[in-house]
Amino acid sequence: METGARKWIIVITVVLCALLELIDTSIVNVALTQMMGNLSATLSEVSWVIASYAIANVIVVPLTGFLSEQFGRRNYFGFSVILFTVASIACGQSTNIWELVAFRFIQGVGGGALMATSQSILIDTFPPRQLALGQALFGMGVIIGPTIGPTLGGYIVDNYDWPWIFYVNVPVGILATIFTFLFIKDPESIANAIPKPLRQLDWAGIFLLILGVGSLQYVLEKGESEDWFESGLIITFALLSVIGVVGFIWRELTAKNPIVDLRVLTRSRNLALGAILSFILGFGLFASIFIFPIFTQRILGFTAAQTGFLLLPGALLAGFMMPVIGKALQAGVPQKYMLPFGFGIFFLFTFWMSQKITGSAGEDDFFWPLMLRGLGLSLLFLPITTMSLQGLRGKDGAQAAGLTGMLRQLGGSFGVAIVGTYLERNIAYNRVALLPNISLYDPETQQRIQAFTQNFMGKGFTFEQAKLQAYQVLNFSLMKEASLITYAQTFTLLGLFFLVCIPLLIFIKRIRDAGPIDLNAH
Incomplete structure (x- = not known):
C-alpha cells in the first residue's frame, strides 16, 4: 500500500488517465460534421471515427490483466499512456478520413488499457477497508467523463478547429507518463511473476476474443446504419461474434494458462x-x-x-x-x-x-x-x-x-x-x-x-x-x-x-x- 503524498499523486495520475479515455469516447461526436467537410468524408465513413475507437476499447479491456502480468503493470500502463498521447497527436494531424480512423483505433488500444489498469492500480493503492474510497475516485472519472466530452468538444469546435479535440490530451498525457514511471510500482504478485514465453501464450484465446468481441462491437456500432439483419455483412459479423464469444468462453474455462x-x-x-x-x-x-x-x-x-x-x-x-x-x-x-x-x-x-x-x-x-x-x-x-x-x-x-x-x-x-x-x-x-x-x-x-x-x-x-x-x-x-x-x-x-x-x-x-x-x- 502507498502512503502520504505519493499515494495521492498516483490517484490523481490514474484518475486523470481514466477521465481522458472516457472523454474521448464522446468528445468527437460533436465534431463529426466539421470532420466530414475538412476530410471530404461521407457520414458512413466518418462514423468509423467513433466505431474504431469503441472496437479497440472493448477488445483491449479484458486483456489488461494478462498484459500487466506479462510486461509489468507500471510498464504496460506507462506504454499505454504514451500510445494514447502519440495517437492523439496523429489523429489531429490526419489528412484523410482513413488515416484518422486508423489512428483512432490505435488511440482506443491505449485508452482501453488506461481504463481497466487505472482501476486495478487503485485496488492495490488503497488498503482493503478503503476500497470504496479508491473506487469512488475512479467512479468520478467514469461518470463525469462521458458527460463533459460533448461539452468540451462543442466548445473546442465552436472556438477552434476539430484537431484540438485530440491535442488537448497531450499535456495531460506527458505529465501522466512522467508520474507513472516516477511513482507507480508493481505489486509483489505482478513484480515477481515470470513472463511466459511467446510460444506458451494463449494465442487461441487472444484470436477468439478479438474475433468474438470485435465482431459483436462492429454489429452494435454499424447495425442500425446497415438495417441490421437485412445486410449480409451484419449477418456475417453476427455469426462470427457468436462463434468467437462461445469459443472464447470454452477456451478460457479449459485452458491451462488462459489469457x-x-x-x-x-x-x-x-x-x-x-x-x-x-x-x-x-x-x-x-x-x-x-x-x-x-x-x-x-x-x-x-x-x-x-x-x-x-x-x-x-x-x-x-x-x-x-x-x-x-x-x-x-x-x-x-x-x-x-x-x-x-x-x-x-x-x-x-x-x-x-x-x-x-x-x-x-x-x-x-x-x-x-x-x-x-x-x-x-x-x-x-x-x-x-x-x-x-x-x-x-x-x-x-x-x-x-x-x-x-x-x-x-x-x-x-x-x-x-x-x-x-x-x-x-x-x-x-x-x-x-x-x-x-x-x-x-x-x-x-x-x-x-x-x-x-x-x-x-x-x-x-x-x-x-x-x-x-x-x-x-x-x-x-x-x-x-x-x-x-x-x-x-x-x-x-x-x-x-x-x-x-x-x-x-x-x-x-x-x-x-x-x-x-x-x-x-
Missing part, C-alpha cells in the same frame, strides 16, 4: 453478479446520455454546447457524491441496501423525463431530472464496483477490473444500439398511428392547411407553391409529434428495464471485513 481467467467468476459470486450489474449500469449510463442530446438538438434546436452544459451539473453531483457514498460503504452500509435506491432513483429520473418531453420544453425543465440521474448513478456505480472487487487483489483484481470494464462498455454499446433502433423504427410507427388524426377530410386539418397556405402566399409564394409548403409544415408537425411520443416512451422503457433488474440484488453475498474503517489512514 483471461474467467474462472475468477466462479470463485466470487459477487463478481459474477457484479459483472451482470456492470452491463446493466453501462446500458443505462450510455443509453440515457445518448438519447438526451438527440432529443434536445433535433427537436428543441439546442446547440451541442447548450446540451453539454445541461448535463454537466448532474455529472458533477454524481462526482461529488462518490466520496460520500464511499464513506457510507466504509462505515458498513451494505451494497444490497444502496443498490435498490439507486435503481429506484434512476427509474424516477426516466419517468420524470418522460413527462418533460414536450415541444415547448426549456433548459430549466431538465435541471432537476438530470440532477436526479446523477444521484442515481452515484448510488449504482460505487456499490456495484466495490461489491465486484471486494476480497480480490493482485492478478484476480486485475482480471476482475478488466471483465467488469468490458461488460460495462458492452452494456453501453447494447444500450446505444437498442435505443437508436427503437427511436428510428417507433418514430415511423407513431407517425402512421397519428395519421388518422389529420385526415384531409377533417375540417380542423383543412383550416390549418388554409392558414398555412395564406401565410406563405403573403410571403410571395404562388398558390401551388404555398400549398406545397403548407403540406410540408403539416408533415413536419406530424413528425415532431411522433418523435415526442417516441422519446417519452423510450425513457419510460429504460426506467422499467432498471426496475425489473432489482430482484437480482437478493443474490448479493455480504463480505464482512474485520475491524473499523480508518478514513484517515495512509
Whole structure:
C-alpha cells in the first residue's frame, strides 16, 4: 500500500488517465460534421471515427490483466499512456478520413488499457477497508467523463478547429507518463511473476476474443446504419461474434494458462453478479446520455454546447457524491441496501423525463431530472464496483477490473444500439398511428392547411407553391409529434428495464471485513 503524498499523486495520475479515455469516447461526436467537410468524408465513413475507437476499447479491456502480468503493470500502463498521447497527436494531424480512423483505433488500444489498469492500480493503492474510497475516485472519472466530452468538444469546435479535440490530451498525457514511471510500482504478485514465453501464450484465446468481441462491437456500432439483419455483412459479423464469444468462453474455462481467467467468476459470486450489474449500469449510463442530446438538438434546436452544459451539473453531483457514498460503504452500509435506491432513483429520473418531453420544453425543465440521474448513478456505480472487487487483489483484481470494464462498455454499446433502433423504427410507427388524426377530410386539418397556405402566399409564394409548403409544415408537425411520443416512451422503457433488474440484488453475498474503517489512514 502507498502512503502520504505519493499515494495521492498516483490517484490523481490514474484518475486523470481514466477521465481522458472516457472523454474521448464522446468528445468527437460533436465534431463529426466539421470532420466530414475538412476530410471530404461521407457520414458512413466518418462514423468509423467513433466505431474504431469503441472496437479497440472493448477488445483491449479484458486483456489488461494478462498484459500487466506479462510486461509489468507500471510498464504496460506507462506504454499505454504514451500510445494514447502519440495517437492523439496523429489523429489531429490526419489528412484523410482513413488515416484518422486508423489512428483512432490505435488511440482506443491505449485508452482501453488506461481504463481497466487505472482501476486495478487503485485496488492495490488503497488498503482493503478503503476500497470504496479508491473506487469512488475512479467512479468520478467514469461518470463525469462521458458527460463533459460533448461539452468540451462543442466548445473546442465552436472556438477552434476539430484537431484540438485530440491535442488537448497531450499535456495531460506527458505529465501522466512522467508520474507513472516516477511513482507507480508493481505489486509483489505482478513484480515477481515470470513472463511466459511467446510460444506458451494463449494465442487461441487472444484470436477468439478479438474475433468474438470485435465482431459483436462492429454489429452494435454499424447495425442500425446497415438495417441490421437485412445486410449480409451484419449477418456475417453476427455469426462470427457468436462463434468467437462461445469459443472464447470454452477456451478460457479449459485452458491451462488462459489469457483471461474467467474462472475468477466462479470463485466470487459477487463478481459474477457484479459483472451482470456492470452491463446493466453501462446500458443505462450510455443509453440515457445518448438519447438526451438527440432529443434536445433535433427537436428543441439546442446547440451541442447548450446540451453539454445541461448535463454537466448532474455529472458533477454524481462526482461529488462518490466520496460520500464511499464513506457510507466504509462505515458498513451494505451494497444490497444502496443498490435498490439507486435503481429506484434512476427509474424516477426516466419517468420524470418522460413527462418533460414536450415541444415547448426549456433548459430549466431538465435541471432537476438530470440532477436526479446523477444521484442515481452515484448510488449504482460505487456499490456495484466495490461489491465486484471486494476480497480480490493482485492478478484476480486485475482480471476482475478488466471483465467488469468490458461488460460495462458492452452494456453501453447494447444500450446505444437498442435505443437508436427503437427511436428510428417507433418514430415511423407513431407517425402512421397519428395519421388518422389529420385526415384531409377533417375540417380542423383543412383550416390549418388554409392558414398555412395564406401565410406563405403573403410571403410571395404562388398558390401551388404555398400549398406545397403548407403540406410540408403539416408533415413536419406530424413528425415532431411522433418523435415526442417516441422519446417519452423510450425513457419510460429504460426506467422499467432498471426496475425489473432489482430482484437480482437478493443474490448479493455480504463480505464482512474485520475491524473499523480508518478514513484517515495512509
